[in-house]
Amino acid sequence: MSLAELFHQETGPLTRELLRQPGRFGLGQVPADLRPDAVTDMVCGFCATGCGLRVHLQDGQAVNLTPTTDYPVNLGMACPKGWEALRVLDSPERAAVPLLRDAQGRQRPVDWDTALTQFVRRFQAIQQEHGPEAVAFLSTGQMVTEELAFLGALAKFGMGMRHGDGNTRQCMASAVTAYKESFGFDAPPYTYADLEESDVIVLVGSNLCIAHPILWERVMRNRHQPQIIVVDPRMTETAMNATLHVRPKPKSDLALFYGIARILIETGRVDREFIAASTRDFEAFAEFTAEFSEERVVEETGVDADVLHRMADMICPGQRVSFWWTMGVNQSHQGVRTAQALINLALMTGSIGRPGTGANSITGQCNAMGSRLFSNTTALPGGHDFRNPRHRQKIADILGIDVKRIPEDSGLPYHRILEEILRGRIRGLWVVCTNPAHSWINQMQCRDILDRLDFLVVQDMYHTTETARLAHLVLPAAGWGEKDGTFINSERRVGVVRQVRRAPGQALSDFRIFRLIAQRWGCADLFSSWTSPAAVFEILKRCTQGQPCDITGIGTYDDLEAAGGIQWPAPEASGRPERERRLYTDGRFFHDDRRARFVWARPEPLPERPGGRFPLLLMTGRGSAAQWHTQTRTRQSSVLRRLALRDSVVEVSPTDAAALNIATGDQIEVISQRGRVRARAVLTHAVRPGEVFMPMHDEGVNRLTYAAFDPHSSQPAYKACAVRIARMT
Numbered sequence: 060m061s062l063a064e065l066f067h068q069e070t071g072p073l074t075r076e077l078l079r080q081p082g083r084f085g086l087g088q089v090p091a092d093l094r095p096d097a098v099t100d101m102v103c104g105f106c107a108t109g110c111g112l113r114v115h116l117q118d119g120q121a122v123n124l125t126p127t128t129d130y131p132v133n134l135g136m137a138c139p140k141g142w143e144a145l146r147v148l149d150s151p152e153r154a155a156v157p158l159l160r161d162a163q164g165r166q167r168p169v170d171w172d173t174a175l176t177q178f179v180r181r182f183q184a185i186q187q188e189h190g191p192e193a194v195a196f197l198s199t200g201q202m203v204t205e206e207l208a209f210l211g212a213l214a215k216f217g218m219g220m221r222h223g224d225g226n227t228r229q230c231m232a233s234a235v236t237a238y239k240e241s242f243g244f245d246a247p248p249y250t251y252a253d254l255e256e257s258d259v260i261v262l263v264g265s266n267l268c269i270a271h272p273i274l275w276e277r278v279m280r281n282r283h284q285p286q287i288i289v290v291d292p293r294m295t296e297t298a299m300n301a302t303l304h305v306r307p308k309p310k311s312d313l314a315l316f317y318g319i320a321r322i323l324i325e326t327g328r329v330d331r332e333f334i335a336a337s338t339r340d341f342e343a344f345a346e347f348t349a350e351f352s353e354e355r356v357v358e359e360t361g362v363d364a365d366v367l368h369r370m371a372d373m374i375c376p377g378q379r380v381s382f383w384w385t386m387g388v389n390q391s392h393q394g395v396r397t398a399q400a401l402i403n404l405a406l407m408t409g410s411i412g413r414p415g416t417g418a419n420s421i422t423g424q425c426n427a428m429g430s431r432l433f434s435n436t437t438a439l440p441g442g443h444d445f446r447n448p449r450h451r452q453k454i455a456d457i458l459g460i461d462v463k464r465i466p467e468d469s470g471l472p473y474h475r476i477l478e479e480i481l482r483g484r485i486r487g488l489w490v491v492c493t494n495p496a497h498s499w500i501n502q503m504q505c506r507d508i509l510d511r512l513d514f515l516v517v518q519d520m521y522h523t524t525e526t527a528r529l530a531h532l533v534l535p536a537a538g539w540g541e542k543d544g545t546f547i548n549s550e551r552r553v554g555v556v557r558q559v560r561r562a563p564g565q566a567l568s569d570f571r572i573f574r575l576i577a578q579r580w581g582c583a584d585l586f587s588s589w590t591s592p593a594a595v596f597e598i599l600k601r602c603t604q605g606q607p608c609d610i611t612g613i614g615t616y617d618d619l620e621a622a623g624g625i626q627w628p629a630p631e632a633s634g635r636p637e638r639e640r641r642l643y644t645d646g647r648f649f650h651d652d653r654r655a656r657f658v659w660a661r662p663e664p665l666p667e668r669p670g671g672r673f674p675l676l677l678m679t680g681r682g683s684a685a686q687w688h689t690q691t692r693t694r695q696s697s698v699l700r701r702l703a704l705r706d707s708v709v710e711v712s713p714t715d716a717a718a719l720n721i722a723t724g725d726q727i728e729v730i731s732q733r734g735r736v737r738a739r740a741v742l743t744h745a746v747r748p749g750e751v752f753m754p755m756h757d758e759g760v761n762r763l764t765y766a767a768f769d770p771h772s773s774q775p776a777y778k779a780c781a782v783r784i785a786r787m788t
């Protein structure tokens with residue numbers, strides 16, 4: 060029995076029950092007894108698909124929602140998380156008052172004045188004693204763009220911090236680096252309509268069916284009867300629906316794609332005209348791929364030769380081929396080069412800039428794309444470069460600050476910030492809207508590191524997250540639906556979110572908290588024009604002028620709502636925005652010579668290979684469409700809880716299970732060098748002998764994972780570590 064079958068068995072009756080309830084899951088219907096008197100359209104606050112939701116209001120407060128039928132992203136559809144987006148806001152776990160740890164180690168309610176005084180006093184004391192670099196922040200792809208821009212500017216330009224990073228490092232840093240190196244800017248090419256235009260859809264490390272279910276629905280709307288290639292070591296729900304399921308050994312996909320490239324080159328099935336006009340370094344790349352003989356690729360990947368050739372036949376030029384990837388590529392010790400191997404295939408076959416094509420990274424969090432461009436962590440606002448003096452001066456002029464306040468590099472990435480805490484050089488940490496004590500790789504080490512801080516502040520909607528429980532100070536924050544701002548989805552579409560209900564208790568919007576901190580810190584004069592999210596949106600628009608992500612042509616939030624979101628670029632005087640738009644239609648990229656680059660490198664071995672006492676390879680991934688990351692929000696909904704599996708599970712191949720006398724339903728232990736967790740065994744051919752799989756949402760999974768990182772993107776490699784399993788005695 061696979062996880063998919065188990066999921067269906069456990070949740071099927073509830074799904075059927077919900078579907079029978081008119082107004083609950085029926086499109087465009089609202090229960091009559093609620094009598095809404097107004098509606099407002101906004102985008103969902105869970106995933107980067109960025110679906111439009113129509114929120115129904117009664118006396119100005121949200122009473123229900125339905126998917127927006129004419130929003131170009133979801134066309135009237137929503138997944139269970141979207142349907143439950145309002146319900147997860149009502150929870151006894153909501154942080155409603157500031158909490159301060161007392162001398163006995165207990166978190167006690169305090170008023171905002173005390174909380175802010177402590178925040179400033181403790182962080183400033185650390186900076187005075189150990190230098191401004193001794194305090195850092197960890198941000199998020201879950202806040203609205205205006206707030207994450209405010210956090211980055213306040214921390215780095217106002218409070219003098221040098222180091223800050225986002226939880227986006229965990230999900231798409233590899234795609235960012237790949238795009239920057241290959242295209243000259245972090246600019247994904249596609250629009251979701253490409254899913255409906257392709258003849259061939261190549262999904263790599265992406266369980267689209269459950270991770271991005273609305274995008275899978277867009278695939279199902281494709282009238283060209285597309286061939287679907289799924290590249291994944293595991294038989295996922297998506298792979299079950301593929302025309303061709305290619306199952307390489309875990310993390311051998313780089314060799315696979317170089318092998319496909321070699322076949323296409325040697326058989327002359329490349330787009331010479333596009334390569335000559337729009338790219339650089341193809342000949343050297345072609346020479347490199349000659350190393351990847353059929354025998355070598357079969358040996359390294361475990362993929363049969365006829366499957367290699369079938370895949371090459373399907374993606375050759377002349378077809379509308381689109382390549383899509385998610386965490387199976389990004390969360391790898393060679394994520395950047397693997398993403399670029401897909402980009403190389405798109406470039407050499409001319410599969411870019413035309414309908415139904417593209418080398419397309421699908422992001423995870425609702426505002427990952429906003430974070431990439433505006434969070435002031437890896438790039439200055441508008442995708443500018445910290446190291447470029449002209450860029451620093453431009454941003455300083457727009458913000459009206461002394462350019463000396465802007466650091467000359469982006470500071471340390473996430474894992475290096477944690478290392479510096481371990482070394483005692485960073486002693487204060489401000490964690491906003493993320494939960495590293497659950498989600499960071501090698502969790503027990505992460506918790507040990509967080510425990511060493513002199514002062515840990517967590518600003519969050521919920522006081523019960525694993526990280527909030529460790530905090531010296533918890534600042535209660537409003538959530539999605541309780542504040543205004545914008546998100547940018549995977550296809551570069553800027554969408555609006557609105558305040559449609561009041562935050563509980565004394566919780567404030569993150570924006571309001573940043574303003575209060577700026578005042579208390581003594582740097583409010585730097586942010587005198589940052590009076591509201593709408594005002595900051597105007598500032599951010601000016602930061603993008605002349606950049607590939609120029610959005611100076613976008614008007615107000617109302618304009619965004621009326622347009623159904625607007626994809627960047629949208630420069631001033633560009634006229635009425637198109638509903639759907641892709642990049643590189645003219646074959647010109649963002650490097651100075653306007654050519655894309657072929658980028659490659661030799662595959663590296665797994666950082667932690669199975670063997671000895673740990674003979675199995677653990678893969679992790681999405682569990683169900685009803686679960687979101689650490690489940691901080693989704694576990695607040697009884698519907699979503701019932702649509703997810705009840706307890707931790709691990710998929711085991713029947714061969715491995717037989718050797719250990721394990722049956723489906725047995726409680727077993729999964730053990731790595733770093734920790735152990737209990738889980739229910741699910742025997743299935745979805746994983747092969749030597750491999751096991753666990754959903755990423757369970758709190759214990761990252762006790763097992765091994766902290767390896769892509770050397771170019773610093774993204775953690777969550778998808779492969781060595782474990783053993785054993786029956787509970």
Ligand code: SF4
Nearest residue numbers: 103105106110138141
């Ligand atoms: S697919 Fe993503 S954006 Fe759409 S409703 Fe579900 S969680 Fe929200």
